[in-house]
Amino acid sequence: MDGRDMEMWEWCHEIPKIELHAHLNGSIRDSTLLELAKVLGEKGVIVFEDVAHVIMKNGRSLPECFKLFDLYHILTTDHETVARITKEVVEDFAAENVVYLELRTTPKKNEAKGMTKQSYMKAVIDGLRAVDTVDVALANSDSSTDYCLEPSPINDTQGRIKRKKIYVRLLLSIDRRETTASAMETVDLAMKLKDYGVVGIDLSGNPVVGECQTFIPALKHAKELGLPLTLHCAEIPNRKEVQAMLGIHPERIGHACFIEEEEWRRIKSAKIPVNLLASFIMLHPCSKHPVVLCTDDCGLFSTTLSNEYYLVASTFGLDKGQMFQLARSAIEFVFADNGVKQALRSIFEAAESNAI
Numbered sequence: 001m002d003g004r005d006m007e008m009w010e011w012c013h014e015i016p017k018i019e020l021h022a023h024l025n026g027s028i029r030d031s032t033l034l035e036l037a038k039v040l041g042e043k044g045v046i047v048f049e050d051v052a053h054v055i056m057k058n059g060r061s062l063p064e065c066f067k068l069f070d071l072y073h074i075l076t077t078d079h080e081t082v083a084r085i086t087k088e089v090v091e092d093f094a095a096e097n098v099v100y101l102e103l104r105t106t107p108k109k110n111e112a113k114g115m116t117k118q119s120y121m122k123a124v125i126d127g128l129r130a131v132d133t134v135d136v137a138l139a140n141s142d143s144s145t146d147y148c149l150e151p152s153p154i155n156d157t158q159g160r161i162k163r164k165k166i167y168v169r170l171l172l173s174i175d176r177r178e179t180t181a182s183a184m185e186t187v188d189l190a191m192k193l194k195d196y197g198v199v200g201i202d203l204s205g206n207p208v209v210g211e212c213q214t215f216i217p218a219l220k221h222a223k224e225l226g227l228p229l230t231l232h233c234a235e236i237p238n239r240k241e242v243q244a245m246l247g248i249h250p251e252r253i254g255h256a257c258f259i260e261e262e263e264w265r266r267i268k269s270a271k272i273p274v275n276l277l278a279s280f281i282m283l284h285p286c287s288k289h290p291v292v293l294c295t296d297d298c299g300l301f302s303t304t305l306s307n308e309y310y311l312v313a314s315t316f317g318l319d320k321g322q323m324f325q326l327a328r329s330a331i332e333f334v335f336a337d338n339g340v341k342q343a344l345r346s347i348f349e350a351a352e353s354n355a356i
């Protein structure tokens, strides 16, 4: 990287950013995964050496990613670990100046560990409460049970009070492997947890698995309850499914790698925002269609949101003004309420004169 590239890389780190597509278990630090694998290796549950080199590998195919998720889920089966990874993931995003994070995760049942979907989510919320390197603004600001966790301030090296603040909202994911009943349970749980910052439903999982008629009823149920939807759409070619998904009018879609001309017309005329990673960018980031840059799985893909911004800036030759506008435009597509949107507008406004 030459000096100019380095300056742009640092600038991408410094500007405020909004992350709308991050999977909890895909965002775990490698160091944490290795530590968890070591413990399970010592207990004889896994062979540490086999797992360590899989964790550290770079450049994975999509099927390899889904094999790896099965491993991650073995490493993160208990409530304490779920709380720990949540805390770390939020702290990592805040450290690179993400000011609003919509973190998605699949509520999991694990009878052997006494885990229900609800207790899994309680562990996630406990993890958010345990964050101590930044202030976390949780829950909807207009809700009666709103709380903003503001631990006592810390000092920087010059003794000035300096704390970052991050707004965090949660999306509950339905895994494509689930039954309709299990998917319905997730939607009902999301409604129950609205006061704890749950703002919508995601559909994700291995795109070669599952049939849309299994999960469409649960997605429609979410719609009827007023929960916004963000769907993994067209990660592989599947025209029938793309049409069924567009038929339920999702608020956002992710990936959109294999979309036919006619479906693009529908997506564009309905102005459905698309979440993209730099390496899978299917639309020009400055096209009129709403695009939001995201990491998806920053642990799995060994990336950061700042890095995705840098890659887009260098690939498309965008200047700071265009990149800042790209970052700011994501405000309009967050699932949080207007109070949060307004707060985010102020954050970007305050940062603009320094940034450009």
Ligand code: 6MZ
Residues within 6 Å of the ligand: 023, 024, 025, 026, 065, 069, 070, 104, 105, 106, 107, 173, 175, 176, 204, 205, 206, 207, 232, 235, 296, 297
């Ligand atoms: C589809 C993905 C995904 O929910 O256990 N997930 N689903 N496409 C992707 N692109 C690579 N990346 C992650 O986080 C991990 C789960 O998120 C979904 C998968 O279902 C994976 O098991 P949670 O926190």
